[in-house]
Amino acid sequence: MVRYEIRIAGFGGQGVITLSKMITMASAIYEGLAATQTEAYSASARGGKCWAEVVVDLDKDAKIIDYPKALSPYDFLIILSAESAKDVKKAHLKTDENTGFLLWDPTTITKFGAAKRVKSLSIPVQKLALEKFGNIVFGNSILFGAFTVLAGIFSEESALETMKRFVPSSTLEANIEAFELGKQEAQEYLKQLKEGGS
Amino acid sequence: MSGIAPMFPNEKPEHPYLQQSYGGKVFGNFASLFCGGCGYGIIGQIFTRIFEDEKLDPKLHPTVIGIGCYSQIMLLVHEAAQKVLALHGRAPAVATGMKMANPKMKPIVFSGDGDCLGIGGNHFIHICRRNVDCLIMIFNNSIYAMTGGQGAPTTLYGAKSTTTPYTMFENRTDGVKLALAAGAPYVARTTVAHPRTLMKYFRKALRHKGTSVIEIITPCVTYFGRKNLSNLGEEYKGEKGEKMDTGGKMIDWIKRNSVRINQAKFMTDEELFNKYIIGEFRYEPKPEYSDEYAKIQKIAMGGK
Amino acid sequence: MSSSSDKRFLPEGRHLLMGNIAMVEGAISAGLTFFGGYPITPSTEAIEHLAKRLPEIGGCCMQMEDELASINSVIGASLVGAKSMTATSGPGLSLMTETISMAANLEIPFVFCDVQRTGPGTGLVTEPHHNDLGLMRFSGNGEFQVIAIAPMNCQELFDLTITAFNYAETYRCPVFLMSDAYLGHLHEVVNIPPKEEILKRVIKRESPEDAPARVFSYKDRETGEYVIPKPPIMGTDYCPGLFIHLPHGPEGLPTPKPMEFMEMMIEKIKSNIDKITMVDKYKLEDAEIVIIAYGLPVRTSYRAVEIARQEGIKVGLLRLITVWPFPDELVKEVVKDAKAVIVPELNYTGIIAEQVQRVTKLTTPIIKIGKVAEFHHPDDILKVIKEVAK
Numbered sequence: 001m002v003r004y005e006i007r008i009a010g011f012g013g014q015g016v017i018t019l020s021k022m023i024t025m026a027s028a029i030y031e032g033l034a035a036t037q038t039e040a041y042s043a044s045a046r047g048g049k050c051w052a053e054v055v056v057d058l059d060k061d062a063k064i065i066d067y068p069k070a071l072s073p074y075d076f077l078i079i080l081s082a083e084s085a086k087d088v089k090k091a092h093l094k095t096d097e098n099t100g101f102l103l104w105d106p107t108t109i110t111k112f113g114a115a116k117r118v119k120s121l122s123i124p125v126q127k128l129a130l131e132k133f134g135n136i137v138f139g140n141s142i143l144f145g146a147f148t149v150l151a152g153i154f155s156e157e158s159a160l161e162t163m164k165r166f167v168p169s170s171t172l173e174a175n176i177e178a179f180e181l182g183k184q185e186a187q188e189y190l191k192q193l194k195e196g197g198s
Numbered sequence: 199m200s201g202i203a204p205m206f207p208n209e210k211p212e213h214p215y216l217q218q219s220y221g222g223k224v225f226g227n228f229a230s231l232f233c234g235g236c237g238y239g240i241i242g243q244i245f246t247r248i249f250e251d252e253k254l255d256p257k258l259h260p261t262v263i264g265i266g267c268y269s270q271i272m273l274l275v276h277e278a279a280q281k282v283l284a285l286h287g288r289a290p291a292v293a294t295g296m297k298m299a300n301p302k303m304k305p306i307v308f309s310g311d312g313d314c315l316g317i318g319g320n321h322f323i324h325i326c327r328r329n330v331d332c333l334i335m336i337f338n339n340s341i342y343a344m345t346g347g348q349g350a351p352t353t354l355y356g357a358k359s360t361t362t363p364y365t366m367f368e369n370r371t372d373g374v375k376l377a378l379a380a381g382a383p384y385v386a387r388t389t390v391a392h393p394r395t396l397m398k399y400f401r402k403a404l405r406h407k408g409t410s411v412i413e414i415i416t417p418c419v420t421y422f423g424r425k426n427l428s429n430l431g432e433e434y435k436g437e438k439g440e441k442m443d444t445g446g447k448m449i450d451w452i453k454r455n456s457v458r459i460n461q462a463k464f465m466t467d468e469e470l471f472n473k474y475i476i477g478e479f480r481y482e483p484k485p486e487y488s489d490e491y492a493k494i495q496k497i498a499m500g501g502k
Numbered sequence: 503m504s505s506s507s508d509k510r511f512l513p514e515g516r517h518l519l520m521g522n523i524a525m526v527e528g529a530i531s532a533g534l535t536f537f538g539g540y541p542i543t544p545s546t547e548a549i550e551h552l553a554k555r556l557p558e559i560g561g562c563c564m565q566m567e568d569e570l571a572s573i574n575s576v577i578g579a580s581l582v583g584a585k586s587m588t589a590t591s592g593p594g595l596s597l598m599t600e601t602i603s604m605a606a607n608l609e610i611p612f613v614f615c616d617v618q619r620t621g622p623g624t625g626l627v628t629e630p631h632h633n634d635l636g637l638m639r640f641s642g643n644g645e646f647q648v649i650a651i652a653p654m655n656c657q658e659l660f661d662l663t664i665t666a667f668n669y670a671e672t673y674r675c676p677v678f679l680m681s682d683a684y685l686g687h688l689h690e691v692v693n694i695p696p697k698e699e700i701l702k703r704v705i706k707r708e709s710p711e712d713a714p715a716r717v718f719s720y721k722d723r724e725t726g727e728y729v730i731p732k733p734p735i736m737g738t739d740y741c742p743g744l745f746i747h748l749p750h751g752p753e754g755l756p757t758p759k760p761m762e763f764m765e766m767m768i769e770k771i772k773s774n775i776d777k778i779t780m781v782d783k784y785k786l787e788d789a790e791i792v793i794i795a796y797g798l799p800v801r802t803s804y805r806a807v808e809i810a811r812q813e814g815i816k817v818g819l820l821r822l823i824t825v826w827p828f829p830d831e832l833v834k835e836v837v838k839d840a841k842a843v844i845v846p847e848l849n850y851t852g853i854i855a856e857q858v859q860r861v862t863k864l865t866t867p868i869i870k871i872g873k874v875a876e877f878h879h880p881d882d883i884l885k886v887i888k889e890v891a892k
Contacts, residue, residue, distance in 0.1 A: 001805075028518055028690070029516050029518055034691070035690070036689065066804060066880060067805070067877075068684070071879075220743065220744075260581075260737065283744075291570065291572075291575050294564070294571070294578065295578025295582075296578040297578075299536045299578070299579035300584070300737055491557070498557035498558040499558055499560070
């Protein structure tokens with residue numbers, strides 16, 4: 001049992017739930033790992049506080065996730081709104097090598113104190129998506145690209161297969177472009193991290 | 199003495215529909231469990247008669263019976279009819295399920311005033327709104343008779359019952375108005391004192407596709423008639439009333455207290471207070487629910 | 503019609519499904535053609551998904567005006583031969599109990615999916631709470647037995663829904679599927695078997711060729727066994743003239759012996775308890791401490807047992823898949839030599855713990871681990887195991 005705990009928080013309508021489902025599908029369907037996804041939101045379905053949790057068992061032989069809620073400290077946090085950023089503390093993330101990442105969006109979060117003290121990558125996804133692709137929905141693909149590289153729990157092929165299932169075929173190309181963008185950001189960050197560390 | 203028919207023939211002619219009734223088939227006689235003067239016998243007999251004469255297919259006309267005195271009508275109705283006793287007030291919902299699970303069917307619902315306008319009011323409104331193909335008969339005796347004569351939502355103003363010992367002061371529900379507002383395409387009201395009209399409406403409702411509502415005013419001598427005077431009703435207040443303790447007196451009162459719909463048009467609300475307006479209120483065919491659902495199924499199957 | 507029958511089954515293979523959707527897909531595979539429901543959190547995904555799926559296969563999904571109407575329409579549809587079910591939560595179950603007792607009397611088969619939420623009253627609508635079993639097993643007035651099945655993951659929500667439909671057809675009693683708010687909203691992988699395999703499992707609703715007069719269950723006087731005929735279908739020849747929910751005989755006519763009828767209602771299920779009971783015995787052979795659990799806590803119990811075994815504590819798990827009728831004899835046998843019994847349940851009272859107490863006649867110490875609106879972490883159970891083992 002090697003649990004990989006992921007938590008994504010933001011507000012409704014940002015694609016929090018979709019992103020969590022994409023991560024679950026890539027790991028569960030295309031990688032064949034045991035995974036669970038749960039979600040929760042406040043009364044306002046659009047604009048209210050919203051979060052999703054994914055638990056992936058990296059052990060190939062695992063059949064079932066015994067405790068389907070993600071537990072702190074997390075392996076991966078994606079924070080997309082200022083309100084959720086307030087709750088994040090350093091202790092919420094694992095400190096081991098190659099895990100304990102925080103991914104956040106400076107377009108929506110102006111001040112993020114905890115981010116300075118952990119392995120964090122900020123990508124202005126909403127801004128980028130709007131500028132480059134004309135619609136903030138592409139932000140999801142950017143995040144998914146960054147997640148794929150940083151977490152490394154599923155292969156890029158699995159990620160691309162998942163994208164095909166989630167995005168309409170007419171925008172698939174643009175979404176893959178967005179995915180690549182996120183991937184590059186993450187790869188650069190990993191490089192920096194390596195250089196900084198050594 | 200020859201040539202003169204005996205005054206009391208030894209052999210009574212058999213009732214023409216005895217063998218068709220459920221009780222007749224099982225017990226060999228009309229095993230009616232109703233009190234003397236009750237109108238349900240008339241309704242049961244009319245049902246059997248139409249069922250037989252129209253040669254209705256019992257497999258396509260499941261009969262859903264609600265809870266009330268009239269539940270015993272199952273002994274009088276046609277023996278071939280497949281009858282199911284529903285819960286109190288839920289008969290329209292059961293009929294909806296039947297119709298939608300087997301759209302070839304046209305369920306016939308027997309329900310009372312307490313059943314359909316009291317506890318099951320919501321189901322009644324919504325079956326009318328959906329326009330599910332079925333025939334709903336509301337037997338209105340303006341009292342909860344099976345439980346011993348408590349006030350019903352249809353009890354007339356000023357009437358006495360066991361729960362309104364100082365006379366009824368609540369406003370009454372009008373089943374017809376409710377059905378009209380809910381959108382039932384065929385709505386009529388008649389009384390057991392007008393059996394021919396009842397049969398006419400019944401036949402018409404069977405041929406009509408959609409929710410048909412027929413409210414039938416029927417006497418309850420035991421719990422309504424015995425406790426109320428025949429001057430019940432605004433117009434007759436001045437008259438000297440007498441206890442309506444026989445079926446005849448109640449039928450008489452029902453006849454007097456009913457106003458034909460054409461006449462009612464020229465009458466004021468005050469004049470119509472506590473009256474039963476009888477006649478056909480609406481007959482406008484409109485899209486039926488299972489037909490509409492079949493279209494949805496076609497779209498869902500990709501047929502368009 | 504070939505297209506509609508193809509659509510009945512999900513393609514074979516791995517699917518990522520939400521619990522509620524896995525449940526209704528299982529129902530569709532089992533031959534569901536009528537669903538009557540009323541939206542209630544946390545079961546709404548069931549009716550939403552069926553509103554889309556059932557018309558595709560020529561079935562009907564109806565959003566009724568209230569819960570009473572939902573369950574009554576389900577009864578009506580089942581009477582005319584459609585496999586039918588409803589899905590609701592605790593407050594809905596409370597409203598539907600009257601009809602459940604009527605359906606039990608008339609032996610109308612249907613499946614009841616209860617996505618349990620925290621009560622009483624409105625409670626916490628999105629949190630799990632296994633509090634409805636008390637209501638399920640005595641749902642409605644009168645005496646009758648129900649069957650309650652508790653899945654623990656999305657795969658089982660699919661598989662056990664098919665089993666639930668088969669139980670309803672075979673035993674003709676209300677069959678409850680005990681999901682909960684957490685399980686219903688959980689996304690997990692569901693392995694869909696090939697459709698031939700599913701079809702092999704499913705018991706069809708058909709009226710027998712030569713319709714017997716006895717359409718309701720009865721006790722065979724010669725063998726003493728309970729005979730449960732196939733459910734009658736209105737609109738066919740295999741139907742009594744009268745469905746009347748009084749104590750009735752096998753032909754459907756009122757019986758002068760209500761006691762015999764009650765006996766039949768209870769014993770037709772109890773005499774088949776061995777066939778109905780599904781359990782999983784996990785490392786029970788030499789267990790000194792026995793955990794008895796159902797539903798979600800089973801997941802964490804498996805882990806707790808594993809960790810405790812690694813530390814040398816002899817602990818085993820009895821998982822109840824069929825929670826009701828409670829398998830008295832089986833539990834008695836399992837806990838016979840146990841030092842203690844631990845019952846983790848998602849409620850405070852310990853509904854199953856009470857049953858274990860009844861069965862063991864209070865000779866074995868029983869430790870309840872209650873949780874409400876959240877569920878047990880393996881450590882919660884492990885802590886108790888260690889305390890007991892000391």
